[in-house]
Amino acid sequence: MNKVVEKRTVDMQIIGEWVAPGSRVLDLGSGRGALLDYLVQTKEVSALGVDLDFGRVTACVARGIPVYQGDMTAFMREFPDRYFDRVICSRTVQELDDPTGVILEALRVGRALTVGFVNFGFWKNRVDALTRGRKVRNEVYTTEWFESRPANPVTIADFEHFCAAKGITITRRAHLRGNWRSPCRFLPNLFAGYALYDLRK
Amino acid sequence: MTDPEESASAPTPLAPGEVGLVAPCDFVCAQSFTFRSGQTLPGFTLRYETYGELNATRDNAVLICHALSGDHHCAGVHSLQDRKPGWWNNLIGPGKAVDTTRFFVVCANVLGGCVGSSGPSSVDPATGEPYGIGFPFVTIPDMVRAQKLLLDHLGVTTLHAVIGGSMGGMQALQFAIEFPGFVRRVLAMATTARESAQAIAFNEVGRQAIMQDPDWNHGAYPKGGGPRVGLAIARMMAHITYLSDASMDRKFGRRKKNPGNGDVYNFDVQFEVESYLRHQGQSFINRFDANSYLYITRALDQFDLAAADGSLEAAFGPVQAETLVVGFTSDWLFPPEQNRAIAHALLRAGKRASYAELTTDLGHDSFLLESEELYTLVRSFLERSQAPVVDFSI
Numbered sequence: 001m002n003k004v005v006e007k008r009t010v011d012m013q014i015i016g017e018w019v020a021p022g023s024r025v026l027d028l029g030s031g032r033g034a035l036l037d038y039l040v041q042t043k044e045v046s047a048l049g050v051d052l053d054f055g056r057v058t059a060c061v062a063r064g065i066p067v068y069q070g071d072m073t074a075f076m077r078e079f080p081d082r083y084f085d086r087v088i089c090s091r092t093v094q095e096l097d098d099p100t101g102v103i104l105e106a107l108r109v110g111r112a113l114t115v116g117f118v119n120f121g122f123w124k125n126r127v128d129a130l131t132r133g134r135k136v137r138n139e140v141y142t143t144e145w146f147e148s149r150p151a152n153p154v155t156i157a158d159f160e161h162f163c164a165a166k167g168i169t170i171t172r173r174a175h176l177r178g179n180w181r182s183p184c185r186f187l188p189n190l191f192a193g194y195a196l197y198d199l200r201k
Numbered sequence: 202m203t204d205p206e207e208s209a210s211a212p213t214p215l216a217p218g219e220v221g222l223v224a225p226c227d228f229v230c231a232q233s234f235t236f237r238s239g240q241t242l243p244g245f246t247l248r249y250e251t252y253g254e255l256n257a258t259r260d261n262a263v264l265i266c267h268a269l270s271g272d273h274h275c276a277g278v279h280s281l282q283d284r285k286p287g288w289w290n291n292l293i294g295p296g297k298a299v300d301t302t303r304f305f306v307v308c309a310n311v312l313g314g315c316v317g318s319s320g321p322s323s324v325d326p327a328t329g330e331p332y333g334i335g336f337p338f339v340t341i342p343d344m345v346r347a348q349k350l351l352l353d354h355l356g357v358t359t360l361h362a363v364i365g366g367s368m369g370g371m372q373a374l375q376f377a378i379e380f381p382g383f384v385r386r387v388l389a390m391a392t393t394a395r396e397s398a399q400a401i402a403f404n405e406v407g408r409q410a411i412m413q414d415p416d417w418n419h420g421a422y423p424k425g426g427g428p429r430v431g432l433a434i435a436r437m438m439a440h441i442t443y444l445s446d447a448s449m450d451r452k453f454g455r456r457k458k459n460p461g462n463g464d465v466y467n468f469d470v471q472f473e474v475e476s477y478l479r480h481q482g483q484s485f486i487n488r489f490d491a492n493s494y495l496y497i498t499r500a501l502d503q504f505d506l507a508a509a510d511g512s513l514e515a516a517f518g519p520v521q522a523e524t525l526v527v528g529f530t531s532d533w534l535f536p537p538e539q540n541r542a543i544a545h546a547l548l549r550a551g552k553r554a555s556y557a558e559l560t561t562d563l564g565h566d567s568f569l570l571e572s573e574e575l576y577t578l579v580r581s582f583l584e585r586s587q588a589p590v591v592d593f594s595i
Contacts, residue, residue, distance in 0.1 A: 054558065054559060054578075055574070057578075058574070058577055058578045058581055061581045061582050061585070063585070066523075066548075067555050068544060068555065069556055078548075080549075083549075
């Protein structure tokens with residue numbers, strides 16, 4: 001298993017611990033359905049994904065994961081309040097055009113919202129930016145600026161500020177160190193590589 | 202839908218991967234059949250074809266439902282001299298997306314049709330004349346119930362899948378509602394849960410072209426006769442709705458039939474698109490019955506799944522099948538929004554449903570497209586093993 005896949009599975013395990021067995025889960029930006037597949041097999045959730053890409057949607061269909069191809073905000077508007085037990089937004093939030101809109105809509109249709117993101121405030125990113133003076137590049141940020149989609153890197157401090165400003169309740173948080181494995185309790189905005197939040201409104 | 206000759210690069214009929222030579226069969230149902238309208242027939246015939254073998258557990262059948270102008274001949278050839286294979290030959294065959302080495306594929310000409318199944322051109326035993334407009338009014342649920350009787354006759358206990366595009370998609374959805382325990386998967390493409398005003402309007406223009414033709418004679422015309430002009434015009438108009446501005450421009454542009462002649466100041470065929478449409482109209486009248494066209498377009502108009510139950514969610518209440526809806530970006534007859542609405546309602550009703558959208562510029566007929574992406578999607582939906590696979594690759 002390469003490093004990225006290993007990190008991905010750590011992410012899955014924590015989300016898996018937060019998900020109630022048999023619950024109804026919507027994954028925003030479901031990709032090829034790996035996370036939902038894991039949740040179906042370990043927690044027997046009723047899974048639904050949403051993604052923009054036909055190839056990734058096909059991969060979900062091949063896995064037996066129900067999936068909807070289209071815009072996630074427009075899709076969520078089709079559902080009544082609290083239709084889903086949990087909405088998951090894993091490693092998608094930094095690529096959204098309208099993160100506030102998506103998160104508030106997710107908190108409307110979901111009883112809980114799990115957001116996972118790479119902490120851009122991690123010290124190595126700061127050192128990299130300071131010393132090289134160029135777009136951060138490492139095993140997490142792998143692309144040149146000119147070969148990647150526009151991204152809105154977010155830090156733990158940014159995200160906590162966002163939740164406070166919007167009146168969103170943080171019910172659980174998990175901060176992981178640079179190895180994305182061991183918990184990080186000391187100065188997470190500096191020393192955590194990955195962050196997971198469980199939110200309610 | 203358009204004729205498959207547009208898209209199909211003619212494969213050798215007996216090549217590996219082809220269904221090859223096929224022959225239609227007739228299912229004669231001697232039981233009395235009551236239509237939604239309350240009208241009855243003492244019995245009916247459905248002409249159908251099958252490819253592949255029904256397995257021992259009788260649960261590997263895949264029902265293919267055809268669109269307005271389609272028929273039961275969806276794959277293979279009837280003779281080695283055939284110029285073109287069945288209309289969905291690119292999708293169906295050994296090793297193809299609908300794999301006839303795994304599945305027992307069944308396709309029937311709909312009730313009300315004119316290619317061997319009972320319809321207005323059938324002879325009424327009471328009079329010895331064709332039924333004409335004395336034939337009972339047909340609805341999509343009637344078509345589906347007749348096909349269920351055929352499947353019972355063939356010994357099918359469970360449908361692995363029911364697949365259709367356009368009107369075929371309507372039948373597929375209706376099947377899952379009428380016979381929930383019988384259907385495992387529904388694959389509906391380029392379709393709608395409710396015929397829109399625009400689609401009804403196009404149908405009405407087609408019907409008026411037929412009914413205003415004096416040879417229609419209130420539906421009473423001899424076999425081989427009838428409103429040939431009206432039916433051809435109906436087909437020409439409808440054909441445009443199956444294409445798109447982009448695809449027509451690519452195919453014909455402003456190309457002239459006789460480019461050497463310069464501008465011609467008369468009303469003879471001048472542009473290639475005119476000649477193409479006239480050809481479409483002419484070939485249609487040789488294979489389609491005008492009264493059937495009236496009946497089937499009326500069945501389309503009346504299709505509105507939500508109407509009976511108050512909402513689409515309520516209509517989908519009984520569904521047990523897993524559904525995949527596929528929309529096509531350039532389809533302006535049953536546009537993506539109408540396909541998405543089906544998936545939305547199924548999901549709101551708590552059903553297992555997916556929606557995929559293919560970017561094409563071929564219009565409504567995109568569902569007949571030769572596209573590896575579409576084939577992979579269809580195959581993934583049909584062949585996914587029920588056993589869980591432990592593979593968390595990203």
